Amino acid sequence: MxxxxxxxxxxxxxxxxxxxxxxxxxGIYKEGDLLPSENELCIIHSMTRPTVRxxxxxxxxxxxxxxxxxxxxxxxxxxxxxxxxxxAGTTSALSGQNLETRILVKPNVKQWADPFMFNLSEAEKNxxxxxxxxxxxxxxKPLFYDITYIPNINLPRFTSRxxxxxxxxxxxxxxxxxxxxxxxxxxxxxxxxKEIGKYLEVPAGQxxxxxxRKIDTNRVGFCFYSSxxxxxxxxxxxxxx
Amino acid sequence: MxxxxxxxxxxxxxxxxxxxxxxxxxGIYKEGDLLPSENELCIIHSMTRPTVRxxxxxxxxxxxxxxxxxxxxxxxxxxxxxxxxxxAGTTSALSGQNLETRILVKPNVKQWADPFMFNLSEAEKNxxxxxxxxxxxxxxKPLFYDITYIPNINLPRFTSRxxxxxxxxxxxxxxxxxxxxxxxxxxxxxxxxKEIGKYLEVPAGQxxxxxxRKIDTNRVGFCFYSSxxxxxxxxxxxxxx
DNA sequence: GAGTGGTCTAGACCACGCA
DNA sequence: GCGTGGTCTAGACCACTCT
Numbered sequence: 001m002x003x004x005x006x007x008x009x010x011x012x013x014x015x016x017x018x019x020x021x022x023x024x025x026x027g028i029y030k031e032g033d034l035l036p037s038e039n040e041l042c043i044i045h046s047m048t049r050p051t052v053r054x055x056x057x058x059x060x061x062x063x064x065x066x067x068x069x070x071x072x073x074x075x076x077x078x079x080x081x082x083x084x085x086x087x088a089g090t091t092s093a094l095s096g097q098n099l100e101t102r103i104l105v106k107p108n109v110k111q112w113a114d115p116f117m118f119n120l121s122e123a124e125k126n127x128x129x130x131x132x133x134x135x136x137x138x139x140x141k142p143l144f145y146d147i148t149y150i151p152n153i154n155l156p157r158f159t160s161r162x163x164x165x166x167x168x169x170x171x172x173x174x175x176x177x178x179x180x181x182x183x184x185x186x187x188x189x190x191x192x193x194k195e196i197g198k199y200l201e202v203p204a205g206q207x208x209x210x211x212x213r214k215i216d217t218n219r220v221g222f223c224f225y226s227s228x229x230x231x232x233x234x235x236x237x238x239x240x241x
Numbered sequence: 242m243x244x245x246x247x248x249x250x251x252x253x254x255x256x257x258x259x260x261x262x263x264x265x266x267x268g269i270y271k272e273g274d275l276l277p278s279e280n281e282l283c284i285i286h287s288m289t290r291p292t293v294r295x296x297x298x299x300x301x302x303x304x305x306x307x308x309x310x311x312x313x314x315x316x317x318x319x320x321x322x323x324x325x326x327x328x329a330g331t332t333s334a335l336s337g338q339n340l341e342t343r344i345l346v347k348p349n350v351k352q353w354a355d356p357f358m359f360n361l362s363e364a365e366k367n368x369x370x371x372x373x374x375x376x377x378x379x380x381x382k383p384l385f386y387d388i389t390y391i392p393n394i395n396l397p398r399f400t401s402r403x404x405x406x407x408x409x410x411x412x413x414x415x416x417x418x419x420x421x422x423x424x425x426x427x428x429x430x431x432x433x434x435k436e437i438g439k440y441l442e443v444p445a446g447q448x449x450x451x452x453x454r455k456i457d458t459n460r461v462g463f464c465f466y467s468s469x470x471x472x473x474x475x476x477x478x479x480x481x482x
Numbered sequence: 483g484a485g486t487g488g489t490c491t492a493g494a495c496c497a498c499g500c501a
Numbered sequence: 502g503c504g505t506g507g508t509c510t511a512g513a514c515c516a517c518t519c520t
Contacts, residue, residue: 005246050291061302063425066457068461090471181481182481183481183482184304184479184480184481184482185480185481185482186477186478186479187428187450187473187477187479187480188450188473188477188478188480189430189431189448189449189450189471189473190430190448190473191447191448204444205433206432207430207431207448207449208430208448209428209429209430209450212477216307220309220310230430231427232429232430232431233429236427236428236429236453237427237428237429238425238426238428239425239426239428239480239482240423240424240425240426240479241423241424241425241426
């Protein structure tokens, strides 16, 4: 291999996952349909069963299918709410709706708040943090007010990139080969204060769902953080477990 | 085999999961420790690697360990909050605290509410529903007010069983061989009304986390439902994804 | 009985972290 | 360079659902 090409190898099970996920989202497989059996998928895609099963297992974890012994893999009813409690979610479940992202505070380097909502490593503390605030709107109504904190470690030119109507996840993957792998979150119901009420266009005191999230990536030791305020009056958050 | 013994076979990967989970909860493996490597676990427990990996994969999904390529399986910091957003959770993360369950309304057979928070099958609608209300207290403070709806299908003598300080999950498993496999949930922040405020001992209007859950089981087509009101003032809910 | 997913074996090669 | 977890192969037997 003579070029400096990205020899990024996408695992076979991941490729199959993406294909099936796409077909489900496009309606090629509809709710209640049976996917091809595991053995059929093996033949179609020239894989062995464990490989196929890993793809299907991921689809189950992300809520796209359910399996039934002796029957098959059944396409699941897609959530009506907003799937933000799983990795796949955040914006994917909103497809088809009028979705908009507005930058309230552009990415800029700051000191970490102290105390911070999660424990930070020394490396994180010393590196400073890239701070940004965004508002997510669905059908012109603000639903999420999102404050993001990213350790300023090896992310050249990050603060000059644009995020308008573009997923942060996509930016991290596209420019830095950082993939989100999972995370943890704390949930609370809190009353809106004046600032949150202003952004979400609700009166102060209205119950708001507050999520504090730590998001892990494939870069070892690198994770980022988000404090997310959701107006759940019209749209419930949706999760699977 | 001459007896009517329950020849329930617990899969090997599940047995290993339970052993490692127990050791982590007991502190034999502490936060940050490395578990034995996959190859070591293979030898110790006379399993092959895929079997070991399935056990470890379940531990990752339930938040007990994280894996790092080239390094090993690292025991994860256990959540400080209340892990109710994953199957393993509900009460398990509260071990060590003073936990109490109080029955407000004993199980009794009713008609389903119409409309109900989830779509019901015809079989479910026709069978009626076992209804109960419970209050969960931690250190004498009420945290959850839980309304449970169970389809009245093939559950002999269910309404006469006692649930005081006993897990509903354990009852279902012990008497009916029903295992919880997963589910879905909708989350909202709502103001407490008078009734909820009375049970959770908070003033009306205080923000409360409302979870509507559909819980799947290993019995095909059998799931049950829960409407859960949580006071998150002192304890955040905790979840992994 | 035929087909399905659930479990399991016994190997293999790779990329990555660490010393 | 060695051990780790990540991916993958090519089979096997079982319990379950459907007809």
